[in-house]
Amino acid sequence: MNEPLLRVEHIKKYFTLPSGRLLKAVDDLSFSVRTGETIGIIGESGCGKSTLARVLAGMITPTAGNLYFKGQCIPAGKRNRNLQRAIHLVFQDSDSAFDPRMSVRESLKEALYLSGQAQGEDNRRIAELLQQVGLENRYVHAYPSELSGGQRQRAAIARALATRPQLLIADEPVASLDVSIQAQIINLLADLQEQEKFSMLFIAHDLAVVRHISDRTLVMLAGKIMEIGPTEDLFTHPAHVYTQLLSDSILPAKPHKESIAMTPHLWGKDISAAGCLQEIRPGHYVRREI
Numbered sequence: 001m002n003e004p005l006l007r008v009e010h011i012k013k014y015f016t017l018p019s020g021r022l023l024k025a026v027d028d029l030s031f032s033v034r035t036g037e038t039i040g041i042i043g044e045s046g047c048g049k050s051t052l053a054r055v056l057a058g059m060i061t062p063t064a065g066n067l068y069f070k071g072q073c074i075p076a077g078k079r080n081r082n083l084q085r086a087i088h089l090v091f092q093d094s095d096s097a098f099d100p101r102m103s104v105r106e107s108l109k110e111a112l113y114l115s116g117q118a119q120g121e122d123n124r125r126i127a128e129l130l131q132q133v134g135l136e137n138r139y140v141h142a143y144p145s146e147l148s149g150g151q152r153q154r155a156a157i158a159r160a161l162a163t164r165p166q167l168l169i170a171d172e173p174v175a176s177l178d179v180s181i182q183a184q185i186i187n188l189l190a191d192l193q194e195q196e197k198f199s200m201l202f203i204a205h206d207l208a209v210v211r212h213i214s215d216r217t218l219v220m221l222a223g224k225i226m227e228i229g230p231t232e233d234l235f236t237h238p239a240h241v242y243t244q245l246l247s248d249s250i251l252p253a254k255p256h257k258e259s260i261a262m263t264p265h266l267w268g269k270d271i272s273a274a275g276c277l278q279e280i281r282p283g284h285y286v287r288r289e290i
């Protein structure tokens with residue numbers, strides 16, 4: 001069997017809060033990302049999606065666990081430039097993703113430089129990137145504040161593409177955009193993935209979008225995987241009670257802070273507690289109590 005692009009093995013990320021309490025934001029996650037596939041990651045606010053994204057993108061060091069990129073172990077906190085180029089994160093808030101003092105051209109140039117691409121090629125490559133993301137060339141000298149939210153997100157995607165990533169992690173990439181623009185950006189990401197053949201982790205609260213764009217879907221609760229499987233199978237026959245609640249929209253997409261800690265205890269027992277993932281259908285795993 002082919003080695004997956006990325007193998008995530010028993011990754012944990014714990015934070016020590018000022019009160020001294022240990023917050024298990026990501027708690028022993030294991031899964032693989034295959035070349036060219038999109039995995040949607042869903043789960044209510046605070047379940048650890050962004051923390052997982054930041055660990056995978058090398059922005060924070062995991063408390064424990066291992067990552068393997070194309071079979072090679074990536075030592076925690078020791079990411080080289082090749083890997084930084086290979087895994088790229090696109091945030092929800094494209095505003096803060098840019099240096100406000102740098103024009104679109106300067107940001108793209110910097111990304112090309114950091115990814116070690118030939119400098120004489122800059123102008124051609126920048127024009128090509130802007131065209132790929134549907135941003136008119138006249139915006140090349142614009143500053144982030146001069147762009148609309150949708151244009152800024154296109155520029156952020158162009159910058160991600162500049163490094164020719166093999167894995168793009170999109171963390172709520174359309175959440176801050178007008179509804180009318182959201183579909184454009186989603187379709188853009190899907191088209192680019194088709195062209196460039198990168199793998200994608202797509203984090204979103206909007207289940208319809210995840211269902212539309214993902215080959216497989218991973219459901220998180222309290223830092224753990226509750227269910228992972230082929231998207232259509234998972235949405236049509238959700239096997240974990242939490243997935244059923246999410247897909248029936250019984251749980252609000254963005255719950256109040258107080259309800260976050262409540263959810264695992266909805267039925268008087270902790271549905272995210274111990275247990276292990278069991279395969280119920282080919283490639284479809286569900287957390288079951290031991």
Ligand SMILES: Nc1ncnc2c1ncn2[C@@H]1O[C@H](COP(=O)(O)OP(=O)(O)OP(=O)(O)O)[C@@H](O)[C@H]1O
Nearest residue numbers: 015017023025043044045046047048049050051052
């Ligand atoms: N640097 C940090 N220090 C302490 N706690 C943190 C830190 N970063 C995240 N957390 C906590 O870890 C938990 C998971 O946060 P995370 O942002 O990963 O959730 P999320 O599922 O992405 O939420 P959302 O959907 O609202 O973006 C939350 O309780 C959050 O408050």
